[in-house]
Amino acid sequence: MTAPLLEADALVRLYSTRRGLFGRPTTVQAVDGVSLAIEKGRTLGLVGESGSGKSTTGRLVLGLERPDGGRVRYRGVDLPAPGSRDWRRLRARMQMVFQDPLGALDRRLPIALQVREPLDVHGVGSASERAARTAELLAAVGLGVHQGQRYPHELSGGQRQRAVIARALATGPDLLVCDEPVSALDVSIQAQVVNLLVDLQAQFGLGMLFISHDLKVVRQVSHRVAVMYLGRIVEEGEADAVFAAPAHPYTAALVSASPHPARRGRPRIILAGDPPNPAARPAGCAFHPRCPVAASVCRVESPALLPLPGGRHVACHLAQDGAQPLRAAV
Amino acid sequence: MAELAAAAGGSAPTRRRIPPLVWFGIGWILLMLATALLADVAAPYRFTAYDLRNRLAMPGDPLHPLGTDELGRDVLSRLIVSIRISLMIAFGATVISAALGTLMGFLAAHFRGIVEQVVLMLADFQAAMPFLVLALAVLAFFGNSLPLFVCLMGLYGWERYARIARGLAIAAGAQSYAGAVRQIGAGPARVYLRHILPNIASTLIVSMTLTFPEVILLESGLSFLGLGVQPPMTSLGNMVGYGREYITRAPWIMLAPATVIVLTTLAVSLVGDWLRDRLDPTLR
Secondary structure, eight states: OOOOSEEEEEEEEEEEEEOSSSOOEEEEEEEEEEEEEEOTTOEEEEEOOTTSSHHHHHHHHHTSSOOSEEEEEETTEEOOOTTSHHHHHHTTTEEEEOSOHHHHSOTTSOHHHHHHHHHHHTTOSOHHHHHHHHHHHHHHTTOOHHHHTSOGGGSOHHHHHHHHHHHHHTTOOSEEEEESTTTTSOHHHHHHHHHHHHHHHHHHTOEEEEEESOHHHHHHHOSEEEEEETTEEEEEEEHHHHHHSOOSHHHHHHHHHSOOGGGTTSOOOOOOSOOOOTTSOOSSSTTGGGOTTOOHHHHHOOOOOEEETTTEEEOOTTTTSSSOOOOOOO | OHHHHHHHHHTGGGOOOOOHHHHHHHHHHHHHHHHHHTHHHHOSSOTTOOOGGGTTOOTTOSSOTTOBOTTOOBHHHHHHHHHHHHHHHHHHHHHHHHHHHHHHHHHHHHHOHHHHHHHHHHHHHHHHSOHHHHHHHHHHHHOOOHHHHHHHHHTTTHHHHHHHHHHHHHHHHHSSHHHHHHHHTOOHHIIIIIIIHHHHHHHHHHHHHHHHHHHHHHHHHHHHTTSSSOTTSOOHHHHHHHHGGGTTTOTHHHHHHHHHHHHHHHHHHHHHHHHHHHHOGGGO
């Protein structure tokens, strides 16, 4: 196995919030000890419901925010501080695709100028080379030259997302973080954009972190998946294996909730209880109040993310019963 | 640039026509600017020249088309010079105020933390303090000169630009286009000047068209109190202030500058409103 492109080790991110004017500030652990690795030409899918810390993990991995604990290494080197010169230079190597393409584009500039902007910022090539590269990028994502002269509001949602992807690819990065890239799009357009991302990955050998709550899409693009619950990874493994035979009860519930023609008629697991609130994390396993199979140990002891046979990791006391309780290095 | 030109050309047929009121506004502003620039040539008399035999002459007098004041000074000549002074003060002050306020707002949005607290505190102080009192204090301490007066007027209303610029810059930076451009690797100058400023310019311009008439009125008020432009120099507010004593016997002394104030502020508001729509490509 080659060294991963990007490695995140035990990331922690705290936010402090204040309730009311004189309320006591409370800290929320948005991300709590997340470790992951992204390899060249491979996609890691990150799944979880709202508030599970997926997007924060994406921002930490890109170095847009500093973690409160843990470290992120790109090609074996720690990420520089946000805003510094080194950090700005590194932006050419790693890029982000946003959930809301209209928000991520400047409404007052034509698309072509915005796709070209990373080249201008990083001083790539001469003026004519940049123009040629811009046309090439627009063509690569399936936009015409005349669409490049339009303003963002004059394009459809799918075309805007293509423009955002073209801009992200302008400097030839080798890491792409896609934060819910298709959840704001129509289903028919989603497929186009997902296919585009898969094609571009094959073409440029990009390493991708694909963040989504849509299991269908994640399954389609990801080689590996990590499932997050309340700031922690609860299960991680090869995408097909995880979706075919979920080891963690939460993953099982997620999988059963997404419709699938082959599983028609099978019982769905309906989760009871409140949706997770990062400000009031339950003791023991964070999932135990909603877990259909929770045992007494789950209320007391928080399970560690331990390996299962077949290159999978899971954080669940019950799933680990058969496996040897090896203490993970984290 | 060719792309931009082509894009602009492409949308030309859909461009809306300029409404007549805006034509009036543009025409009036141009007339005022021409008057201000050509004041020396356009004024039939020196604005301080006495014609003691024709004191308080009615408008329509063969020698003085807008009449004369209590010392026989030509109202038209005085009006022309007043327009120059008042416009200079109002334009200068509005530009200074907008530039200062926007800069402070951007600094607050960029550095956050202590810088933001200080800027917001200054803005609150400015908003809480009646500006007239502040102006009186400064003029009392430092005396009165035209450059000082323009700079002082330039402090008027900066807190509004600062708040607008800060709020919009923060909103743009968090999850939006500015954040996207920043993560491309762009430096602060590019983010603020090339992306945020054009995007918030329409709001700032509308705010400027609100401040401009207010500065004219403030200048008029201070001059009326005898603290603004000092005689023998004249300004619109100055003319209104001194003409007040003759309002029953010779109302034209006061009505001429008052009309100019009303029409100029109206014209600026009309044009500003139209510019806001015009500058926004999403409304085309």
